[in-house]
Amino acid sequence: MDYKYIEQLLERYWDCETTIEEEQILRAFFHQEDVPSNLIQYKPLFVYQKEQKSILLGEEFDKKMLGLIEKPVVKAQKLTIYRRFAPLFKAAAMIAIILTVGVVMKKSVDNNGGLIYVYDQYQGNNSDPQVAYDSKLPVDSINNIVKDQDGSQVENN
Amino acid sequence: MEKINFRNDILPLKNKLYRLALRITLDSAEAEDIVQDTMIRVWHRKDEWEKFDSIEAYCLTVARNLAIDRSQKLESKNIQLNDDATEISDSHDPHELMEHDEQVVIIHQLMNLLPEKQRSVIQLRDIEGKNYKEIAEILDITEEQVKVNLFRGRQKIKQKYLEIQNYGL
Numbered sequence: 001m002d003y004k005y006i007e008q009l010l011e012r013y014w015d016c017e018t019t020i021e022e023e024q025i026l027r028a029f030f031h032q033e034d035v036p037s038n039l040i041q042y043k044p045l046f047v048y049q050k051e052q053k054s055i056l057l058g059e060e061f062d063k064k065m066l067g068l069i070e071k072p073v074v075k076a077q078k079l080t081i082y083r084r085f086a087p088l089f090k091a092a093a094m095i096a097i098i099l100t101v102g103v104v105m106k107k108s109v110d111n112n113g114g115l116i117y118v119y120d121q122y123q124g125n126n127s128d129p130q131v132a133y134d135s136k137l138p139v140d141s142i143n144n145i146v147k148d149q150d151g152s153q154v155e156n157n
Numbered sequence: 158m159e160k161i162n163f164r165n166d167i168l169p170l171k172n173k174l175y176r177l178a179l180r181i182t183l184d185s186a187e188a189e190d191i192v193q194d195t196m197i198r199v200w201h202r203k204d205e206w207e208k209f210d211s212i213e214a215y216c217l218t219v220a221r222n223l224a225i226d227r228s229q230k231l232e233s234k235n236i237q238l239n240d241d242a243t244e245i246s247d248s249h250d251p252h253e254l255m256e257h258d259e260q261v262v263i264i265h266q267l268m269n270l271l272p273e274k275q276r277s278v279i280q281l282r283d284i285e286g287k288n289y290k291e292i293a294e295i296l297d298i299t300e301e302q303v304k305v306n307l308f309r310g311r312q313k314i315k316q317k318y319l320e321i322q323n324y325g326l
Binding site for chain 1: 288311314
Protein backbone atom coordinates (compact mmCIF):
# COMPACT_ATOMS: atom_id res chain seq x y z
CA MET A 1 0.00 0.00 0.00
CA ASP A 2 1.25 3.43 -0.89
CA TYR A 3 1.30 5.38 2.39
CA LYS A 4 2.01 8.68 0.67
CA TYR A 5 -1.30 8.32 -1.09
CA ILE A 6 -3.03 7.64 2.22
CA GLU A 7 -1.34 10.63 3.83
CA GLN A 8 -2.47 12.77 0.96
CA LEU A 9 -6.00 11.46 1.25
CA LEU A 10 -5.92 12.15 4.96
CA GLU A 11 -4.85 15.75 4.40
CA ARG A 12 -7.67 16.23 1.95
CA TYR A 13 -10.04 14.48 4.34
CA TRP A 14 -9.40 17.10 7.03
CA ASP A 15 -10.02 19.81 4.46
CA CYS A 16 -13.24 18.12 3.37
CA GLU A 17 -12.01 17.68 -0.16
CA THR A 18 -12.20 13.91 -0.41
CA THR A 19 -14.95 12.18 -2.33
CA ILE A 20 -17.15 9.54 -0.75
CA GLU A 21 -15.11 6.84 -2.52
CA GLU A 22 -11.85 8.22 -1.18
CA GLU A 23 -13.27 8.26 2.31
CA GLN A 24 -14.20 4.62 1.87
CA ILE A 25 -10.61 3.89 0.91
CA LEU A 26 -9.46 5.56 4.11
CA ARG A 27 -11.88 3.53 6.19
CA ALA A 28 -10.82 0.33 4.52
CA PHE A 29 -7.16 1.19 4.99
CA PHE A 30 -7.49 1.95 8.68
CA HIS A 31 -9.60 -1.09 9.24
CA GLN A 32 -6.77 -3.48 8.41
CA GLU A 33 -4.50 -4.89 11.10
CA ASP A 34 -1.12 -3.31 10.31
CA VAL A 35 -1.31 0.42 9.98
CA PRO A 36 2.05 2.23 9.90
CA SER A 37 2.96 3.84 13.21
CA ASN A 38 2.83 7.42 11.94
CA LEU A 39 -0.78 6.96 10.93
CA ILE A 40 -1.98 4.68 13.67
CA GLN A 41 -3.28 7.57 15.74
CA TYR A 42 -6.07 8.09 13.22
CA LYS A 43 -7.10 4.47 13.22
CA PRO A 44 -9.76 4.75 15.97
CA LEU A 45 -11.59 7.51 14.10
CA PHE A 46 -12.07 5.45 10.96
CA VAL A 47 -12.70 2.26 12.89
CA TYR A 48 -15.37 4.16 14.80
CA GLN A 49 -17.00 5.40 11.60
CA LYS A 50 -17.23 1.90 10.25
CA GLU A 51 -18.45 0.35 13.47
CA GLN A 52 -21.15 2.95 13.87
CA LYS A 53 -22.75 1.72 10.70
CA SER A 54 -23.41 -1.62 12.32
CA ILE A 55 -25.80 -0.14 14.88
CA LEU A 56 -29.12 -1.66 13.89
CA LEU A 57 -32.69 -1.95 15.02
CA GLY A 58 -33.78 -5.54 15.49
CA GLU A 59 -36.42 -7.61 13.72
CA GLU A 60 -38.73 -6.90 16.64
CA PHE A 61 -39.00 -3.33 15.47
CA ASP A 62 -40.24 -4.43 12.03
CA LYS A 63 -42.96 -6.51 13.59
CA LYS A 64 -43.99 -3.71 15.91
CA MET A 65 -44.01 -1.20 13.08
CA LEU A 66 -45.98 -3.37 10.69
CA GLY A 67 -48.36 -4.17 13.50
CA LEU A 68 -48.90 -0.48 14.10
CA ILE A 69 -49.38 0.37 10.48
CA GLU A 70 -51.00 -2.56 8.74
CA LYS A 71 -53.53 -3.75 11.28
CA PRO A 72 -55.62 -0.60 11.44
CA VAL A 73 -55.79 -0.58 7.67
CA VAL A 74 -56.98 -4.18 7.46
CA LYS A 75 -59.57 -3.43 10.11
CA ALA A 76 -60.72 -0.35 8.29
CA GLN A 77 -61.16 -2.27 5.05
CA LYS A 78 -63.16 -4.96 6.79
CA LEU A 79 -65.40 -2.41 8.41
CA THR A 80 -65.92 -0.09 5.48
CA ILE A 81 -69.07 -1.75 4.15
CA TYR A 82 -70.73 -1.76 7.52
CA ARG A 83 -69.41 1.71 8.38
CA ARG A 84 -70.59 3.14 5.10
CA PHE A 85 -74.15 2.02 5.74
CA ALA A 86 -74.20 2.62 9.45
CA PRO A 87 -75.47 6.23 9.13
CA LEU A 88 -78.22 5.00 6.82
CA PHE A 89 -79.26 2.39 9.34
CA LYS A 90 -79.30 5.02 12.02
CA ALA A 91 -81.35 7.37 9.87
CA ALA A 92 -83.79 4.59 9.02
CA ALA A 93 -84.14 3.73 12.68
CA MET A 94 -84.79 7.36 13.57
CA ILE A 95 -87.42 7.72 10.85
CA ALA A 96 -89.11 4.53 12.03
CA ILE A 97 -89.21 5.86 15.58
CA ILE A 98 -90.55 9.24 14.51
CA LEU A 99 -93.21 7.65 12.31
CA THR A 100 -94.31 5.28 15.05
CA VAL A 101 -94.52 8.06 17.59
CA GLY A 102 -96.31 10.27 15.04
CA VAL A 103 -98.86 7.63 14.18
CA VAL A 104 -99.50 6.85 17.82
CA MET A 105 -99.94 10.55 18.64
CA LYS A 106 -102.15 11.20 15.65
CA LYS A 107 -104.34 8.26 16.61
CA SER A 108 -104.69 9.45 20.17
CA VAL A 109 -105.51 12.99 19.01
CA ASP A 110 -108.04 11.64 16.48
CA ASN A 111 -109.71 9.64 19.19
CA ASN A 112 -110.08 12.70 21.36
CA GLY A 113 -111.51 14.64 18.40
CA GLY A 114 -112.17 18.40 18.66
CA LEU A 115 -108.81 19.96 18.51
CA ILE A 116 -108.00 19.32 14.88
CA TYR A 117 -111.35 20.65 13.66
CA VAL A 118 -111.00 23.87 15.54
CA TYR A 119 -107.56 24.39 14.09
CA ASP A 120 -108.81 23.71 10.56
CA GLN A 121 -111.67 26.19 10.94
CA TYR A 122 -109.34 29.02 11.85
CA GLN A 123 -106.96 28.16 9.07
CA GLY A 124 -109.80 28.33 6.53
CA ASN A 125 -110.91 31.73 7.80
CA ASN A 126 -107.46 33.20 7.86
CA SER A 127 -106.81 32.52 4.18
CA ASP A 128 -109.69 34.83 3.29
CA PRO A 129 -108.70 38.54 3.36
CA GLN A 130 -112.27 39.47 4.22
CA VAL A 131 -111.62 38.04 7.63
CA ALA A 132 -109.95 41.25 8.75
CA TYR A 133 -113.21 43.13 8.43
CA ASP A 134 -115.40 40.36 9.78
CA SER A 135 -117.18 41.73 12.82
CA LYS A 136 -118.00 38.22 14.05
CA LEU A 137 -114.43 37.66 14.94
CA PRO A 138 -112.91 38.78 18.22
CA VAL A 139 -113.15 42.48 17.63
CA ASP A 140 -110.58 44.28 19.73
CA SER A 141 -107.33 42.95 18.24
CA ILE A 142 -108.52 43.24 14.65
CA ASN A 143 -109.62 46.81 15.25
CA ASN A 144 -106.22 47.65 16.64
CA ILE A 145 -104.58 46.35 13.49
CA VAL A 146 -106.98 48.29 11.26
CA LYS A 147 -106.41 51.45 13.28
CA ASP A 148 -102.67 51.02 13.13
CA GLN A 149 -102.74 50.57 9.40
CA ASP A 150 -104.91 53.65 8.97
CA GLY A 151 -102.66 55.67 11.20
CA SER A 152 -99.52 54.72 9.35
CA GLN A 153 -101.19 55.36 6.02
CA VAL A 154 -102.09 58.82 7.16
CA GLU A 155 -98.60 59.46 8.29
CA ASN A 156 -97.18 58.23 5.01
CA ASN A 157 -99.53 60.48 3.11
CA MET B 158 -42.13 6.23 -11.48
CA GLU B 159 -42.09 3.11 -9.38
CA LYS B 160 -44.61 2.87 -6.64
CA ILE B 161 -43.24 3.34 -3.16
CA ASN B 162 -44.05 0.55 -0.80
CA PHE B 163 -43.84 0.86 2.96
CA ARG B 164 -42.40 -2.55 3.62
CA ASN B 165 -39.80 -2.40 0.85
CA ASP B 166 -38.88 1.26 0.69
CA ILE B 167 -39.53 2.86 4.04
CA LEU B 168 -39.13 0.17 6.66
CA PRO B 169 -35.54 -0.63 5.53
CA LEU B 170 -34.61 2.98 6.34
CA LYS B 171 -35.08 2.18 10.01
CA ASN B 172 -31.38 1.73 10.74
CA LYS B 173 -30.31 5.00 9.13
CA LEU B 174 -33.10 6.83 10.89
CA TYR B 175 -32.20 5.15 14.16
CA ARG B 176 -28.52 6.05 13.90
CA LEU B 177 -29.30 9.67 13.11
CA ALA B 178 -31.82 9.92 15.94
CA LEU B 179 -29.37 8.26 18.29
CA ARG B 180 -26.66 10.69 17.23
CA ILE B 181 -28.89 13.60 18.14
CA THR B 182 -30.61 12.31 21.29
CA LEU B 183 -27.80 10.02 22.56
CA ASP B 184 -30.51 7.81 24.01
CA SER B 185 -31.30 4.48 22.39
CA ALA B 186 -34.86 4.11 23.69
CA GLU B 187 -35.67 7.65 22.67
CA ALA B 188 -34.12 7.07 19.25
CA GLU B 189 -36.21 3.96 18.65
CA ASP B 190 -39.31 5.89 19.59
CA ILE B 191 -38.36 8.59 17.13
CA VAL B 192 -37.96 6.09 14.31
CA GLN B 193 -41.40 4.73 15.09
CA ASP B 194 -42.95 8.20 15.16
CA THR B 195 -41.19 9.13 11.94
CA MET B 196 -42.54 6.09 10.16
CA ILE B 197 -46.04 6.66 11.41
CA ARG B 198 -45.91 10.25 10.23
CA VAL B 199 -44.59 9.23 6.85
CA TRP B 200 -47.24 6.53 6.65
CA HIS B 201 -50.00 9.06 7.22
CA ARG B 202 -48.72 11.11 4.32
CA LYS B 203 -48.62 8.19 1.95
CA ASP B 204 -50.69 9.98 -0.67
CA GLU B 205 -47.78 12.39 -1.10
CA TRP B 206 -44.97 9.83 -1.34
CA GLU B 207 -44.76 10.06 -5.10
CA LYS B 208 -44.25 13.82 -4.89
CA PHE B 209 -41.03 13.62 -2.89
CA ASP B 210 -37.74 13.65 -4.78
CA SER B 211 -36.29 11.29 -2.25
CA ILE B 212 -38.41 9.53 0.31
CA GLU B 213 -35.23 8.68 2.21
CA ALA B 214 -34.22 12.31 2.56
CA TYR B 215 -37.75 13.16 3.63
CA CYS B 216 -37.74 10.46 6.32
CA LEU B 217 -34.35 11.58 7.59
CA THR B 218 -35.55 15.17 7.79
CA VAL B 219 -38.62 14.16 9.79
CA ALA B 220 -36.51 11.99 12.10
CA ARG B 221 -34.01 14.76 12.67
CA ASN B 222 -36.67 17.32 13.49
CA LEU B 223 -38.33 14.94 15.91
CA ALA B 224 -34.99 14.12 17.48
CA ILE B 225 -34.10 17.78 17.94
CA ASP B 226 -37.48 18.38 19.57
CA ARG B 227 -37.11 15.43 21.89
CA SER B 228 -33.54 16.16 22.86
CA GLN B 229 -34.50 19.70 23.74
CA LYS B 230 -37.18 18.27 26.00
CA LEU B 231 -34.67 15.84 27.47
CA GLU B 232 -32.23 18.65 28.09
CA SER B 233 -34.80 20.72 29.91
CA LYS B 234 -35.59 17.69 32.06
CA ASN B 235 -31.93 17.19 32.80
CA ILE B 236 -31.56 20.69 34.10
CA GLN B 237 -34.18 19.89 36.68
CA LEU B 238 -32.83 16.46 37.54
CA ASN B 239 -29.15 17.03 37.33
CA ASP B 240 -27.93 13.51 37.93
CA ASP B 241 -29.64 12.29 34.76
CA ALA B 242 -27.06 13.99 32.61
CA THR B 243 -24.17 11.86 33.74
CA GLU B 244 -26.30 8.76 33.55
CA ILE B 245 -27.03 9.36 29.90
CA SER B 246 -23.47 9.75 28.81
CA ASP B 247 -22.39 6.64 30.70
CA SER B 248 -25.09 4.04 30.70
CA HIS B 249 -26.63 4.91 27.36
CA ASP B 250 -23.41 4.44 25.56
CA PRO B 251 -24.65 2.06 22.88
CA HIS B 252 -21.25 0.70 22.08
CA GLU B 253 -20.65 -2.09 24.48
CA LEU B 254 -19.34 -3.85 21.38
CA MET B 255 -16.22 -1.79 21.22
CA GLU B 256 -15.69 -0.84 24.77
CA HIS B 257 -12.54 -2.85 24.63
CA ASP B 258 -11.09 -0.05 22.58
CA GLU B 259 -10.72 2.98 24.75
CA GLN B 260 -9.60 5.17 21.88
CA VAL B 261 -12.75 4.48 19.92
CA VAL B 262 -14.82 5.39 22.96
CA ILE B 263 -12.96 8.68 23.18
CA ILE B 264 -13.81 9.41 19.55
CA HIS B 265 -17.41 8.60 20.34
CA GLN B 266 -17.47 11.02 23.23
CA LEU B 267 -15.75 13.77 21.26
CA MET B 268 -18.20 13.34 18.45
CA ASN B 269 -21.15 13.60 20.78
CA LEU B 270 -19.80 16.81 22.27
CA LEU B 271 -20.12 18.58 18.92
CA PRO B 272 -23.06 20.89 18.23
CA GLU B 273 -26.05 19.07 16.77
CA LYS B 274 -25.57 20.32 13.23
CA GLN B 275 -21.95 19.25 13.02
CA ARG B 276 -22.84 15.93 14.58
CA SER B 277 -25.62 15.30 12.09
CA VAL B 278 -23.49 16.29 9.14
CA ILE B 279 -20.66 14.00 10.23
CA GLN B 280 -23.14 11.21 10.86
CA LEU B 281 -24.63 11.53 7.39
CA ARG B 282 -21.30 11.93 5.66
CA ASP B 283 -18.76 9.78 7.47
CA ILE B 284 -21.07 7.03 8.63
CA GLU B 285 -23.91 6.95 6.11
CA GLY B 286 -21.75 8.04 3.18
CA LYS B 287 -24.10 10.67 1.76
CA ASN B 288 -23.02 13.36 -0.65
CA TYR B 289 -23.19 17.06 0.17
CA LYS B 290 -26.33 17.60 -1.89
CA GLU B 291 -28.26 14.92 -0.05
CA ILE B 292 -27.12 16.21 3.32
CA ALA B 293 -28.08 19.75 2.37
CA GLU B 294 -31.54 18.53 1.44
CA ILE B 295 -31.99 16.57 4.66
CA LEU B 296 -30.80 19.38 6.92
CA ASP B 297 -32.43 22.06 4.80
CA ILE B 298 -29.24 24.12 4.53
CA THR B 299 -26.95 24.97 1.61
CA GLU B 300 -24.19 22.66 0.41
CA GLU B 301 -21.74 25.34 1.44
CA GLN B 302 -23.05 25.21 5.01
CA VAL B 303 -22.82 21.42 4.96
CA LYS B 304 -19.17 21.71 4.07
CA VAL B 305 -18.51 24.34 6.72
CA ASN B 306 -20.15 22.21 9.41
CA LEU B 307 -18.34 19.10 8.27
CA PHE B 308 -15.02 20.94 8.26
CA ARG B 309 -15.50 22.36 11.73
CA GLY B 310 -16.67 19.04 13.11
CA ARG B 311 -13.80 17.04 11.67
CA GLN B 312 -11.25 19.62 12.73
CA LYS B 313 -12.59 19.74 16.25
CA ILE B 314 -12.51 15.97 16.63
CA LYS B 315 -8.99 15.80 15.22
CA GLN B 316 -7.69 18.59 17.38
CA LYS B 317 -9.28 17.38 20.61
CA TYR B 318 -8.31 13.80 19.95
CA LEU B 319 -4.69 14.67 19.28
CA GLU B 320 -4.64 16.79 22.43
CA ILE B 321 -5.83 13.86 24.47
CA GLN B 322 -3.29 11.60 22.79
CA ASN B 323 -0.41 13.97 23.41
CA TYR B 324 -1.20 15.31 26.84
CA GLY B 325 -3.54 12.81 28.30
CA LEU B 326 -7.00 13.58 29.56
